[in-house]
Amino acid sequence: MRRWWGVMVSAVLLGAALSGCGTPSGADGDLTDDWRPVAEARQFAPQAGECHVIAEPTSYLTSHQPVDCAKTHLVETFHIGAFTGALAARPIPPRVGSSAMRSAFAECDSRAKEFVGGDWRGARLSVQVAPTSPDGWAGGSRWFRCDIFELDAVGGVNGDNDRAIARAGSLRGVLKGSSPLVYRCMEEDEWGRLLPIACTEPHRFEFAGIWAAPDQSYADAQQDEDAVHAKCRTVIARYAKVPVDGMLRYRTGTTYRFPSAEAWARGDRGVRCWFWSGGRKLTRSIAGGGTKALPVN
Incomplete structure (x- = not known):
């Protein structure tokens, strides 16, 4: 984890006109006019x-x-x-x-x-x-x-x-509701996975938002980690409602997740950003908390 922080229908017409033989009763002599047309092929x-x-x-x-x-x-x-x-x-x-x-x-x-x-x-x-x-x-x-x-x-x-x-x-x-699928407050397990936790429980991470990365190669997009963290700090600042200034890096740590390589190839350019406390445990959300929620450290 990086931190800074288709039928062909063929028909054979068997109509041999034999000398001395007449048309069968009830038939008009035309072997085709009573056939139903073949249905048009439908695409799946x-x-x-x-x-x-x-x-x-x-x-x-x-x-x-x-x-x-x-x-x-x-x-x-x-x-x-x-x-x-x-x-x-x-x-x-x-x-x-x-x-x-x-x-x-x-x-x-x-x-x-x-x-x-x-x-x-x-x-x-x-x-x-x-x-x-x-x-x-x-x-x-x-x-x-x-x-x-x-x-x-x-x-x-x-x-x-x-x-x-x-x-x-x-x-x-x-x-539209309070789905457990939504990223909110999270805590890290021993394998470095971020698992959801109630914001009232001790935690060090909180999802703050997304920024769109430039349309470039996957490797190039991840090369400048400092730039990625800086973008995430701005996302966190908007989420917590604190100034985007020279002191911002002292208010918040960051961690982020790029889309998977497969998702990137599909067209997903959203970089997910999380606030990281740097170690101290929080028991409330930082959303809209201002400088009180994110003091300078």
Whole structure:
């Protein structure tokens, strides 16, 4: 942990006109006018509101086995979007994690905030995009699936957590109440994981907010730790309502978590920031506490 702080239907017409044979009773001699037309082929498409036991962002028909969201599942589809323009004209679908998927991720991001009732980055949640399969794309499908899933505990090192954990129940509106998924006060265990704790219990960490990192490589984004801590101090200052000045570094310690490498590739640029007391235990939230909550030390 870093601190600073598709049928072809073929038909064979067997109509041999034999000399001296007449048309059977009740037939008009036309073997085709009474056939029903072949139904137009329909493309497979998932639906919003489906949940899945396969967490990978795959959209093959063979692996599409949705379950009731009230039952145990790993990911939930909350929105179906469509590739348009130049992206839709591509011969193959955009690759998962490629820059071509950024616009789809941005749409999923916005829809996810509406779906859960807040910024999902401030909770143990992540969002992914599952594009149409190559076969579906060749058949004319241009949809993409927006999935959301629950994460495990906040790990001890930056970007180590992108594993969907099993849950039962939809995530719709989950952030509108006092959800246990929301990051609040936390304490560190022996493996460096940040675990939730009531703010009235002794703790040294409190989630303060998020800042958006520049669109650059994952490695480059994490290179300047001092700059990351400085950005987080500003986030904490806004959260606690203290001045952003030369004394700020003496009021708060910081720890942060980058999105996982996989989430970064999908388009998540949100750096999560936590206040760190530096050692002393607090028994109240610093939210809006001002200089009384964060005195100069």
